[in-house]
Amino acid sequence: MTIATSTSDLGAAAPAxxxxxxxxxxxxxxxxxxxxxxxAAVLALGATVGLGLTLPATVEQGEYSRLIAIHPxxxxxxxxxxxxxxxxxxxxxxxxxxxLRWDQxxxxxxxxxxxxxxxxxxxxxxxxxxxxxVWWVWDARLTLSALMLALYLGYLALRRVPAPPDVRAxxxxxxxxxxxxxxxxxxxxxxxxxxxxxxxxxxxxxxxNDLDGAFIGAxxxxxxxxxxxxxxxxxxxxxxxxxxxxxxEAGLVRAIEERRRxxxxx
Amino acid sequence: MWRDAVLVAGxxxxxxxxxxxxxxxxxxxxxxxxxxxxxxxxxxxxxxTRAAAGLFWVAVLLCALLAVQRAQxxxxxxxxxxALRLSxxxxxxxxxxxxxxxxxxxxxxxxxxxxxxxxxYGVDLAGYPVLAATALxxxxxxxxxxxxxxxxxxxxxxxxxxxxxxxxxxxxxxxxAATRASEAALGTGGLDVAPGDWLALLxxxxxxxxxxxxxxxxxxxxxx
Numbered sequence: 104m105t106i107a108t109s110t111s112d113l114g115a116a117a118p119a120x121x122x123x124x125x126x127x128x129x130x131x132x133x134x135x136x137x138x139x140x141x142x143a144a145v146l147a148l149g150a151t152v153g154l155g156l157t158l159p160a161t162v163e164q165g166e167y168s169r170l171i172a173i174h175p176x177x178x179x180x181x182x183x184x185x186x187x188x189x190x191x192x193x194x195x196x197x198x199x200x201x202x203l204r205w206d207q208x209x210x211x212x213x214x215x216x217x218x219x220x221x222x223x224x225x226x227x228x229x230x231x232x233x234x235x236x237v238w239w240v241w242d243a244r245l246t247l248s249a250l251m252l253a254l255y256l257g258y259l260a261l262r263r264v265p266a267p268p269d270v271r272a273x274x275x276x277x278x279x280x281x282x283x284x285x286x287x288x289x290x291x292x293x294x295x296x297x298x299x300x301x302x303x304x305x306x307x308x309x310x311x312n313d314l315d316g317a318f319i320g321a322x323x324x325x326x327x328x329x330x331x332x333x334x335x336x337x338x339x340x341x342x343x344x345x346x347x348x349x350x351x352e353a354g355l356v357r358a359i360e361e362r363r364r365x366x367x368x369x
Numbered sequence: 370m371w372r373d374a375v376l377v378a379g380x381x382x383x384x385x386x387x388x389x390x391x392x393x394x395x396x397x398x399x400x401x402x403x404x405x406x407x408x409x410x411x412x413x414x415x416x417x418t419r420a421a422a423g424l425f426w427v428a429v430l431l432c433a434l435l436a437v438q439r440a441q442x443x444x445x446x447x448x449x450x451x452a453l454r455l456s457x458x459x460x461x462x463x464x465x466x467x468x469x470x471x472x473x474x475x476x477x478x479x480x481x482x483x484x485x486x487x488x489x490y491g492v493d494l495a496g497y498p499v500l501a502a503t504a505l506x507x508x509x510x511x512x513x514x515x516x517x518x519x520x521x522x523x524x525x526x527x528x529x530x531x532x533x534x535x536x537x538x539x540x541x542x543x544x545x546a547a548t549r550a551s552e553a554a555l556g557t558g559g560l561d562v563a564p565g566d567w568l569a570l571l572x573x574x575x576x577x578x579x580x581x582x583x584x585x586x587x588x589x590x591x592x593x
Contacts, residue, residue, distance in 0.1 A: 253538035260534055264525040274521050277585050278535070281517070284581065285539050288574055292542035295566060296549065 137338050144335040147328035151176070154321045167230050171318055174226040176325030177219050178248070180333040184216030185251065187337070188258075189283040192276035203348070204341075206272035209279055210262050211340035213255050215333055220252045243290075243297040250289050254282045268348060370465070373458040377466025382473060384443055391474050395435050399478050402428040403485045417490040422551035424490075425482055426544050429511070432478050433540075434533055436471050437515035441523045450524075453590070460587035464516060468582060472512035479504050496554035499564050503554065506571035507547035513578035514540055520589045546570045 133141065155172030191209035194200045227245065228238045239245065262275050385391045406424045410416045417424070444450055453463065483500075486492040494500065515536055522531040550567040 250538050250541055253534070257531075257535040257538060260527075260531055261521065264522075264527060264531065266525070273588055277589070278521055281539065281581060284577055285542070288542040288570065288577070291570055292545040295570075296545050 133339065133342070137335070140331065140338065141335045144328065144331035147324065147331050151321065151324045151328040154317075154324055158317055158321055164230075164234050167233050168318070169321075170226050170230045172321040172325045173329070174223065174230065174325075175322050176327075176329035177223045177226060179326050180329035181216050181219035181223055181248075181251075183330065184212045184219060184333060184337075185255065185283075185286075187212040188216060188255075188279050192279035195272055195276045196280070203268055203272065204345075206268070206275065207341050207344040207348070208337070209275060210259075211337055211344055213258055213262075213279070214340060215336050217252065217255045217259060219329070219333065220248060220255070224248055224252065241297065243294045246293045246297070247286075247289055250293070251286065254285065258282060370459045370462040373462025374465035374469060377458065377463050378469040378473070379466075381440060381443065381467060381470035385439075385470070385474060390439060391436070391478075395432055395439070395474075396478060396481055398435065399428055399432050399482055400485055402431060403482065403489055407489060412490075418492055419557050421486050421490045421492045422555055422557060423544075423548045425479075425486055425551065426507070426547045428482055429475065429479060429507075429547075430537070430540065430544060433471070433475055433511045433515050434536065436474050436478075436512075437519040437536070438529060438532060440467055440471055440516065441519045441528065445523065450590075460590050461583040463590070464520075464582045464586035465579075468509075468512045468516040468579070471516060472508050475508045475512060476504065479508065492555065495556060499554035499568075500551060502568055503547050503550040503564070503571065506568055506575055507543050510543050510571060510575035510578055511540060513575060513582050514543075517578060517582040517585065520586060542570060542574055546574070 151172050155169045158169050158172070160166050161168040188209045191205045191212065195202070195205040195209065224245070227248075231240065232238050258275065258278050261278055262271060264271070264274075266274070403424070406428075407417060410420065444453060483494065487494060518535045518539065519528075519532060522528040522535055525531060546567040550564040550571070553564040553567070
């Protein structure tokens with residue numbers, strides 16, 4: 104019950120700490136390092152958008168070829184996010200490096216990973232509709248991304264189950280490592296499934312052979328921009344997760360004190 | 370560890386035999402699913418016969434969800450979890466026992482569903498050595514993964530809705546591999562599909578989840 108009351112305080116408490124300005128750097132708000140990371144991320148993202156919009160429209164794909172500036176970068180960042188979640192979970196499970204910080208990093212990274220995976224699928228579909236004529240094809244890579252999204256949605260749902268922090272951390276870390284173990288199994292299943300029944304539908308669309316230099320440049324800049332955006336979001340999300348835990352603990356202490364006072368007056 | 374596993378599996382199976390939840394509710398549900406598939410896919414067009422392998426494994430997945438939830442509910446009673454922890458049984462043994470009991474129930478259900486396929490969908494059960502091997506490998510993996518995710522989701526008020534979200538994406542390889550291997554055995558796969566690779570994938574899946582459950586069940590039991 105106390106957990107429920109304290110989480111409802113979160114919305115009010117977290118921004119209040121951030122906006123007061125009196126809080127030390129890195130706790131209430133970001134430090135100068137975080138700020139420069141954020142500036143770099145925004146600049147790189149702006150440059151990617153700018154370069155992407157100045158790309159020439161191609162014959163086959165028309166205006167939609169511009170998506171190459173963001174789509175591969177988003178997919179890359181989602182893989183990085185999932186990898187960081189696995190690493191942080193392993194570090195939490197390893198007794199010598201066990202710290203609640205790793206749990207917060209794992210959760211934060213998985214959240215951003217889910218957003219980036221969803222964006223990857225969305226941009227892919229937006230590109231696929233005019234180019235392939237359908238929103239979705241049962242290609243191995245698409246199916247694998249969709250399964251990954253479902254796996255990590257489950258992971259995030261498990262994290263939301265109210266539990267003491269170390270219990271939650273243990274469950275989440277085990278689930279994250281299991282999810283990583285499933286990815287290669289899913290990969291084999293999906294690849295054999297699709298290649299046994301039909302040829303790779305993407306093979307003829309493989310852009311590697313006649314890709315223009317400007318497109319490669321936009322794509323690489325997209326990789327950099329998405330990685331920076333991911334890192335920036337991760338730093339802030341971990342900070343908010345720490346504040347959430349603190350608020351929850353403070354709410355618990357306050358609730359216990361109130362009950363005590365009631366007992367004294369009664 | 371193995372003795373403990375046999376004890377726990379025996380206990381769970383005895384509970385199921387006496388409560389008759391599996392026979393009175395899960396088994397009719399499984400057959401009902403087969404009937405629902407027939408309603409959804411016009412049975413006279415041969416669609417059911419061609420899709421029989423996939424429909425069979427989807428029905429097994431749905432039943433596995435029920436069986437795993439049931440295995441968790443048995444332990445959710447007042448003080449049962451504490452009693453199990455204080456019993457001095459090896460956690461790995463408890464995991465293997467619970468997974469084993471789920472696997473036995475699923476195998477019985479699969480035999481029943483197989484009969485249902487023959488009677489309702491007109492499937493010719495050719496190539497039954499491959500079918501049996503597929504069923505064994507897939508069921509072991511399903512039971513192990515189900516028991517492990519069931520333990521991860523247990524103790525929360527949302528476990529009924531959380532378990533499918535955790536389990537179903539994780540067992541996607543089982544559905545794909547078991548369906549393809551069964552199709553190869555039944556000869557409904559269209560192309561020449563070698564069941565050997567699919568069986569190997571099912572085997573690897575089972576080994577991964579049995580190993581993971583054996584290691585992880587101890588820490589998971591301590592926490593609750």
